[in-house]
Amino acid sequence: MTDRQLITLRVNGEPYELVIEPRRTLADTLRQDLGLTGTHLGCEHGICGACTVLVDGAPARACLMFAVQAEDRDIRTVESLADGDELSDLQRAFSAHHALQCGFCTPGFLMLAEGFLAERPEATREEIRELVSSNLCRCTGYQPIVDAVEDCARRRQASRREHDRAACGEAERSGHAAGA
Amino acid sequence: MKPAAFTYHRARDVAGAIRLLAELGDEAKIIAGGQSLVAMMNYRLARPAHLVDIGRIGGLDHLRGDGSTLRIGALTTHHAVEVATDAWLGRGFTLLRDAMAWVGHLPIRTRGTVGGSLAHADATAEWCLLAVLLDAEIVASGPRGTRTIAAGDFFHGFYTTALAADEMITEVVFPRPAPHSALLEFAERRGDFAIVSAAVDLDVDEHRAGRAVRGGRVALGGVAPVPVRVPEAEAVLAEGGQAGPDLFRRCAAAAAAAIDPPGDGNGSADYRRALTQTLIEDACAKAVSR
Ligand SMILES: Cc1cc2nc3c(=O)[nH]c(=O)nc-3n(C[C@H](O)[C@H](O)[C@H](O)COP(=O)(O)OP(=O)(O)OC[C@H]3O[C@@H](n4cnc5c(N)ncnc54)[C@H](O)[C@@H]3O)c2cc1C
Ligand code: FES
């Protein structure tokens, strides 16, 4: 049966039109139809997490989803993290903490952490350890991955506080100016 | 590791899904979150000729508590329950939220649904255990109308339920609060399906000093093809007594003696009995401290 279907996908902000078989998983579509090979495939049954992407902001297994199910959803892959040659803060933290060796699992861990930190910016180390148990890494022993995610979370918290203080100061100054 | 070809249908509403299922017959299967079905299709353990996607049907992802009952839509994800506030759940239902941490991992919970878990009916699935423990009612719609099935009658065996092929779960209703309840389990790796899971729901006399137990319900997963209640252990609780290690140890021992668990690669029958003892004792202690 070569039942093909026209679908539209939105990946990393870009719209795509594709004619694909419904049995095409999102992971295969990303890799083979869109050439976005950053999303890796290990087990193809939900265990390893190498294929983790964000679906409407939430981490999900791209091997356990058909591309047709992803229509009208906002899909983000690891390719969306860096800005040209400029790595994102999370990617830099992975590099600084040696949170990768062979790198096969890395796209999955990055998207897992990206989605999680967006929902839980104040995450504790314990929560991060729990999160990291979602995916498999055969090289690092996980500790550096936990360190990297925690470091990134702390830096984002610090910069948010900095930003809030600046905004507060700004408001105070304009308040004084208005009162004067 | 690639699924066999199928034709994809997207249902707009419950009536449409049921019409499709009735028309397409045995060759069709519902897909909700896909977290069990797609893995089985990748392995070609399942090769449906038609998939009916219910994921876009509106109004089935609710979580509605009024303090005495809690209604959960079939498409509500495990993660939506995991992050539900006390106000949404009501104090007597926080067990459901706490239990979600045991269901796979975050990327599974963001897509896997309550209805899918119940319909899939894995012997150690947390939702199936919770439904049996708390006497949940499963609401299903089909060409012959809507019916409500008691959890106790719903699970028939490994991956088999009372649902007909053209029926669809729309909602599960938890009919009463369980303020003193807990679910614990043991698996070799975090997030795996449990080897044994245990859940208890105690009736605690709040007014007496030192907290007395007046009765309760005990349910186990992983010791039979379906989650089971253990009347022998519940009888110990019904005799009543001071909440504490002595009562909880006797309750757990009654359960361990009553079950006839399977032995397999994950653990022998004796090992499952030992897990039952420990898990029920610990679950009782946790439940009474809530
Ligand atoms: C790595 C991994 C670990 C997991 N660990 C656990 C775990 O520890 N505990 C646990 O409970 N689960 C676990 N799961 C399974 C997960 O909870 C699934 O979400 C759940 O079993 C099925 O829900 P779903 O929405 O994904 O259903 P689907 O996969 O879409 O469907 C499953 C079955 O249910 C049927 N179905 C779905 N919805 C309905 C409905 N509304 N009415 C009638 N039939 C329906 C489908 O036809 C299919 O037969 C795990 C999954 C993975 C991949
Ligand atoms: S490839 Fe998707 S979880 Fe392993």
Ligand code: FES
């Ligand atoms: S870095 Fe090699 S698997 Fe994780």
